[in-house]
Amino acid sequence: MTTTLRVAIIGTGFMGRMHAHAWRTAPRFFELDPSPEVVVLAGSDASRAASAATEFGIPSSSDDWRAVIARDDIDVIDICTPGHTHTEIALAALAAGKHVLCEKPLANSAEDADRMAAAAEGAAADGTVAMCGFSYRRTPALSLARRLIEDGRIGRIRHVRAQYLQDWLSDEDAPYTWRLDRELAGSGALGDIGAHSIDTAQWLAGSLITGVSATTRTFVETRPRMDERVGLGGRGDTAAPRERVTVDDAAAFTAAFADGALGVFEATRMASGHRNANRIEINGDRGSIAFDFSFMNELQFHDALAPSGEQGFRRIDATEPEHPYAGAWWPPGHGLGYEHLFTHQVVDFVRAIAGGGDAHPSFAEAAQVQHVLEAIERSAADESRFTAVEGAG
């Protein structure tokens, strides 16, 4: 008989809603035992938590995450709050013996992330599973890319080229949000979306970043305050008082990988015209893969061993039953969307709990990403690294 895995979601914003959807969908399309059921949704605002719970058919809500963690009838704590709260909630949940799924980036500092990783490692001895939500790993096309790379189809990797381009801050009057406050978010485009590129790149390449050289920019220093909660972008009230932005709008860096590959990365929320272009290209000595989330069901693959007259990138629709995750959904060619990554994340997390296995990215892997982010910030802060061009003013 299928048992139930009782889940509490902490956080009622974009990610809390996305996870609520994923927990609900996962057992309907994938065979899961235990079968997850979200039993409570917690948020700092009681009425917002209550209405989000009603919207997603969750039977109860709370404005007290500590009380939720103290409940004996909860197995999983799913953390979907801003970064500055992750460490405290995760440490409390692990200490209470709960499995933990935590949104990315894992924490707002490498030190906090390391504490979380140490706690997760200790809890793993009792069969407790902790995983960080770098959701793009669960894109069928990127999982296929990883399979091809693991099978040696692109050979020895030389170049990793990753860009994560959004534009929801292009308008200088786009409203202020918690994502622009260093205290709450840790960093800007760098930690919010650059962290995805770092995780994806290291996971695909199977090699860690060992050094970086970086520069960051904050193009718009203040933004109109909004009293109600805002999502991504839009236009604020230009007459409203302005809040100071304390994070980067954009980051660019080169990276050295342990296996000798050279990485070039860019993360920005100001690339006008690019809504959510999470792109990565990897070139090896036997071929290449290229991916752009704007065409998330497709992987571009170049096989350098093909006859010379047939070489060049070709498109693989990653929607066939033999492609990772795809077989559980629609007929070939009918495609998936952003929300499916979160459903797949739940599936892998629940299966790790069921099998007593490892869940990836583990807190230790996510903490290593945090160390890369900190190295990037240290590099960007050291302006002496930025070599001036003679005669250019």
Ligand code: SOE
């Ligand atoms: C906003 O930039 C955001 O929602 C990120 O926080 C997510 O991690 C990314 O998947 C989409 O964009």
